[in-house]
Amino acid sequence: MRLRYNEDLIVANVLFGCNFPVLVSLTQGVMDYRMLFVMEVMVVALCFIPHLIFDASAWHLEWHDVRNIIVVTLFVVYGWLYMLLWGASSTNAFDASTLATLGPVITLVASRIATHHRMRLPRIVGVVVALFGAGL
Numbered sequence: 608m609r610l611r612y613n614e615d616l617i618v619a620n621v622l623f624g625c626n627f628p629v630l631v632s633l634t635q636g637v638m639d640y641r642m643l644f645v646m647e648v649m650v651v652a653l654c655f656i657p658h659l660i661f662d663a664s665a666w667h668l669e670w671h672d673v674r675n676i677i678v679v680t681l682f683v684v685y686g687w688l689y690m691l692l693w694g695a696s697s698t699n700a701f702d703a704s705t706l707a708t709l710g711p712v713i714t715l716v717a718s719r720i721a722t723h724h725r726m727r728l729p730r731i732v733g734v735v736v737a738l739f740g741a742g743l
Contacts (some may be wrong), residue, residue, distance in 0.1 A: 610653065614733070616623060617743065624704065624707065627695065627700055627703040627704045627707060628704070630643075630691070630692065630695040630697075630699040630703075631695045631700040631703055632700070633695075634695045634696035635695075635696060639696070640692040640693050640695065640696040641692075643692055644688065644689055644692050647692075648684065652702070689738060705741055708737055708740060708741045709738075709741050711737060711738070712734050712737045712741075714731065714737055715730055715734055716734065722725075
């Protein structure tokens with residue numbers, strides 16, 4: 608059961624990695640990154656809002672949950688996504704993919720800072736190898 612979540616994260620990261628060549632090709636010839644940003648937000652809203660309307664179990668949120676969701680949405684959608692599309696419009700797929708390898712390194716370091724758990728040797732080796740790979 609514990610591995611199921613790891614499998615989901617692996618699939619999510621594979622899709623994330625495939626995302627860069629597509630975004631770069633779209634933003635460098637087909638459409639402006641701002642137009643792509645608006646389209647992504649609209650498609651998500653058009654898919655998610657009807658689900659909320661017709662699924663009664665989705666309405667069990669507390670107000671503090673809504674506040675947290677809004678904060679995360681501002682960071683992820685209007686921070687990360689917008690900057691990702693803007694950056695994709697100014698680079699090539701290879702460089703964007705190389706820079707994306709730093710994401711897990713930053714996540715490990717940030718989780719170490721946020722949770723104060725001790726970094727074990729395999730994670731330290733993973734960070735060093737990822738930094739070396741991105742630098743190479």
